Amino acid sequence: xxxxxxxxxxxxxxxxxxxxxxxxxxxxxxxxxxxxxxxxxxxxxxxxxxxxxxxxxxxxxxxxxxxxxxxxxxxxxxxxxxxxxxxxxxxxxxxxxxxxxxxxxxxxxxxxxxxxxxxxxxxxxxxxxxxxxxxxxxxxxxxxx
Numbered sequence: 001x002x003x004x005x006x007x008x009x010x011x012x013x014x015x016x017x018x019x020x021x022x023x024x025x026x027x028x029x030x031x032x033x034x035x036x037x038x039x040x041x042x043x044x045x046x047x048x049x050x051x052x053x054x055x056x057x058x059x060x061x062x063x064x065x066x067x068x069x070x071x072x073x074x075x076x077x078x079x080x081x082x083x084x085x086x087x088x089x090x091x092x093x094x095x096x097x098x099x100x101x102x103x104x105x106x107x108x109x110x111x112x113x114x115x116x117x118x119x120x121x122x123x124x125x126x127x128x129x130x131x132x133x134x135x136x137x138x139x140x141x142x143x144x145x
Contacts, residue, residue, distance in 0.1 A: 012044030
């Protein structure tokens with residue numbers, strides 16, 4: 001009873017990982033994956049090692065190589081999200097500990113007034129008055145009065 005190893009090269013295209021090729025030799029699989037990664041043809045490349053344990057009839061898998069483009073993009077995204085979390089945490093901490101700022105925001109909320117029907121009525125009266133004035137002006141121009 002012996003354990004069997006296989007090395008799969010997966011390529012990432014159109015939002016999906018696909019098995020491109022399978023090798024028995026680790027060095028050959030790594031060389032081919034690096035060559036494919038440097039070509040720039042694929043968004044992502046990875047080499048997955050599969051070990052079949054005949055005694056337990058189990059398969060264990062692990063990724064032994066990830067293409068540099070995907071790794072760099074992931075690392076940049078992780079740094080950006082970490083900075084965002086830190087900034088958000090600091091802002092929340094500052095907001096919680098600063099009572100003066102809390103009072104100011106509470107006062108701003110109190111100052112906001114609800115829309116009043118008086119304002120709407122005044123606007124309607126002004127529009128009606130302007131329309132009546134315009135009609136009167138047209139009548140005067142036509143010589144009707």
